[in-house]
Amino acid sequence: MGLIVQKYGGTSVGSAERMRAVAERIARTHRQGHELVVVVSAMGHTTDALVKMACEMHSEPDPREMDMLLTTGEQQSVALLTMALHALGCKAISLTGAQVGVVTEPNHTRARIRRVQTGRINELLAAGYVLVVAGFQGICHSRFWEITTLGRGGSDTSAVALAAVLKANRCEIYTDVPGVLTTDPRLVKEAALLDEITSEEMLELASLGAQVLHPRAVEIARNYAVPLVVRSSWSDAPGTIVLSPRLPVDRAIDNLETERPVDAVYIDNHQAKIALLRVPDRPGVAAALFAHLAKAGIDVDLIIQSIHHPNSPEPTNDIAYTVQRQDLPAAVAASNTAAAELGGCAVVVDSAPTKVSIRGAGIIGRPGVVAQMFKALAEAGINIQMISTSEISLSCVIAGDLAAKAGEVLCRQFGLRAPVYEDPPVLSAVRPAVQAVRGVALDPDQAQVAILQIPDRPGVAAAIFECLAHEGIAVDMIVQSQRGADTNDIGFTVSRSAVRSAQRALDSLCSGFAGCGGVVVRESVAKLSLVGAGIVGTPGVAAHMFETLAALGTNIEMISTSTIKVSCIVEAARCEASLKAVHRAFGLGSAAIVAVEGRSS
Numbered sequence: 059m060g061l062i063v064q065k066y067g068g069t070s071v072g073s074a075e076r077m078r079a080v081a082e083r084i085a086r087t088h089r090q091g092h093e094l095v096v097v098v099s100a101m102g103h104t105t106d107a108l109v110k111m112a113c114e115m116h117s118e119p120d121p122r123e124m125d126m127l128l129t130t131g132e133q134q135s136v137a138l139l140t141m142a143l144h145a146l147g148c149k150a151i152s153l154t155g156a157q158v159g160v161v162t163e164p165n166h167t168r169a170r171i172r173r174v175q176t177g178r179i180n181e182l183l184a185a186g187y188v189l190v191v192a193g194f195q196g197i198c199h200s201r202f203w204e205i206t207t208l209g210r211g212g213s214d215t216s217a218v219a220l221a222a223v224l225k226a227n228r229c230e231i232y233t234d235v236p237g238v239l240t241t242d243p244r245l246v247k248e249a250a251l252l253d254e255i256t257s258e259e260m261l262e263l264a265s266l267g268a269q270v271l272h273p274r275a276v277e278i279a280r281n282y283a284v285p286l287v288v289r290s291s292w293s294d295a296p297g298t299i300v301l302s303p304r305l306p307v308d309r310a311i312d313n314l315e316t317e318r319p320v321d322a323v324y325i326d327n328h329q330a331k332i333a334l335l336r337v338p339d340r341p342g343v344a345a346a347l348f349a350h351l352a353k354a355g356i357d358v359d360l361i362i363q364s365i366h367h368p369n370s371p372e373p374t375n376d377i378a379y380t381v382q383r384q385d386l387p388a389a390v391a392a393s394n395t396a397a398a399e400l401g402g403c404a405v406v407v408d409s410a411p412t413k414v415s416i417r418g419a420g421i422i423g424r425p426g427v428v429a430q431m432f433k434a435l436a437e438a439g440i441n442i443q444m445i446s447t448s449e450i451s452l453s454c455v456i457a458g459d460l461a462a463k464a465g466e467v468l469c470r471q472f473g474l475r476a477p478v479y480e481d482p483p484v485l486s487a488v489r490p491a492v493q494a495v496r497g498v499a500l501d502p503d504q505a506q507v508a509i510l511q512i513p514d515r516p517g518v519a520a521a522i523f524e525c526l527a528h529e530g531i532a533v534d535m536i537v538q539s540q541r542g543a544d545t546n547d548i549g550f551t552v553s554r555s556a557v558r559s560a561q562r563a564l565d566s567l568c569s570g571f572a573g574c575g576g577v578v579v580r581e582s583v584a585k586l587s588l589v590g591a592g593i594v595g596t597p598g599v600a601a602h603m604f605e606t607l608a609a610l611g612t613n614i615e616m617i618s619t620s621t622i623k624v625s626c627i628v629e630a631a632r633c634e635a636s637l638k639a640v641h642r643a644f645g646l647g648s649a650a651i652v653a654v655e656g657r658s659s
């Protein structure tokens with residue numbers, strides 16, 4: 059017996075009948091002797107309907123009023139579910155976020171949780187109540203107490219935060235699919251159930267488009283080692299366990315979501331860098347290059363393909379990648395062969411750079427962290443040669459002799475004791491590329507921004523990302539490589555809804571950079587990503603993805619990799635076909651079709 063936090067999503071409580079079925083499950087769990095805190099979302103598409111009504115009143119509704127409005131959806135469902143529990147004879151009470159003491163930052167529509175004041179929860183649990191709590195909401199104090207929301211999909215975060223604070227035995231997320239699947243079953247009907255997944259893999263999948271869990275919920279589960287499971291509301295099947303590392307939890311429970319976004323600084327002194335400059339921008343180019351490297355058994359670490367100049371008559375890309383230094387001669391030979399086949403593009407080698415990375419859950423969701431890393435390096439006079447990002451890490455390639463200095467300034471910036479010097483990964487001689495991948499995610503709502511020909515000197519990346527952080531724009535998939543002798547192009551993606559404000563902010567900033575080629579935007583792109591903890595140390599994973607896309611005729615606009623993911627930006631129009639092909643190519647499908655509410659294909 060113990061304390062369980064359960065969360066029921068909108069579909070699970072989407073009708074009176076479903077609400078009663080959920081009430082029966084809750085009453086049964088309570089009868090078994092468990093203490094229960096139940097977090098509930100708004101019924102069905104209530105939140106979407108409220109957003110639509112708000113937009114009919116004003117084209118850009120005031121964030122405070124949005125929070126006032128959207129929190130009513132959850133308030134309805136907690137009251138109704140509690141009534142259903144009463145009808146079953148179960149002692150239950152409904153509570154809003156404010157009433158259970160969820161205190162957030164003063165940031166309307168996307169507040170992070172600071173703490174939960176558990177006094178009332180503990181009293182009610184001790185008195186034998188099932189607590190039915192409105193998800194997705196909290197309260198903040200600036201001058202007055204104000205209602206806040208945590209951002210769309212935030213009820214998962216409410217549930218895991220309560221589980222962390224109450225030290226619950228487990229947190230169960232009930233939804234309309236049997237658990238975490240290899241991809242979105244609404245898009246790929248062969249999507250297969252995963253029995254378990256690591257929190258780092260889940261964090262990437264969730265942030266890259268798998269809507270089944272809110273990334274911030276996974277972040278809290280990982281940081282506080284909360285036992286987390288995702289299950290179907292319609293069955294008793296065990297679902298998917300999200301495995302968090304059994305870290306010694308040395309985090310304060312105060313500042314739950316706001317403390318220490320960076321866990322560690324890593325330095326990798328075993329890398330070498332190769333760049334192919336001005337390769338033709340057409341399908342199959344990345345596939346050809348990385349097929350040569352895979353054939354030679356070379357494990358590629360970072361890969362970045364920066365944006366091409368879309369306005370030039372023959373657009374080109376730069377592709378840069380890093381390998382273990384001992385593999386450099388073989389990698390150079392493979393790259394020269396590929397370059398010759400591609401019409402003789404330049405191959406540039408740096409045999410002793412350093413990769414310096416910051417790691418921690420949720421780096422990318424906080425625009426300020428990215429800017430802080432670049433600023434700390436710039437202030438130390440350290441030039442960034444290559445940037446690559448993921449949800450849990452941000453890596454920069456810098457000159458090899460600046461490793462110690464970079465480690466020192468970044469540790470100081472993020473309040474850490476000392477950097478961790480990384481060992482080279484252990485290569486798997488036996489694992490085929492297809493077994494390294496656990497899931498595929500698609501984010502169809504991305505826009506791509508490129509800033510062309512910016513000066514190659516310390517401080518430029520910092521200025522750009524500080525400017526975006528100032529506007530509150532979360533940036534994803536930053537890619538920078540060296541293009542000319544003294545200029546760089548920086549590319550990145552933002553959610554489509556933020557692209558206009560990003561362009562406005564950057565246009566005025568970049569007019570101050572002498573010789574800058576301007577800010578170029580593509581509004582309709584999608585991000586297709588492979589995720590798997592086994593990607594590091596398994597040669598050929600990226601090559602297989604690129605080959606699959608090439609065979610489909612899909613052009614890759616941008617590439618960014620980390621140790622556990624490979625992301626490609628592709629045209630939005632081709633994204634679903636590309637997702638299906640990549641899912642099939644990595645053998646992720648299952649013959650057993652999972653039941654999904656309202657499946658569209």
Ligand SMILES: Nc1ncnc2c1ncn2[C@@H]1O[C@H](COP(=O)(O)OP(=O)(O)O)[C@@H](O)[C@H]1O
Nearest residue numbers: 067068069233234238239241242244268269270
């Ligand atoms: N990898 C994945 N595994 C499971 N579901 C996924 C995945 N990627 C996307 N989804 C989608 O997430 C949906 C569940 O999330 P959501 O609609 O927010 O549920 P809830 O209302 O229960 O919070 C599923 O119906 C499914 O279409």
Ligand SMILES: N[C@@H](CC(=O)OP(=O)(O)O)C(=O)O
Nearest residue numbers: 067068099105210211212213
């Ligand atoms: N109702 C909110 C919060 C939420 O988490 O909903 P769901 O659990 O149904 O995704 C939303 O729609 O964003």
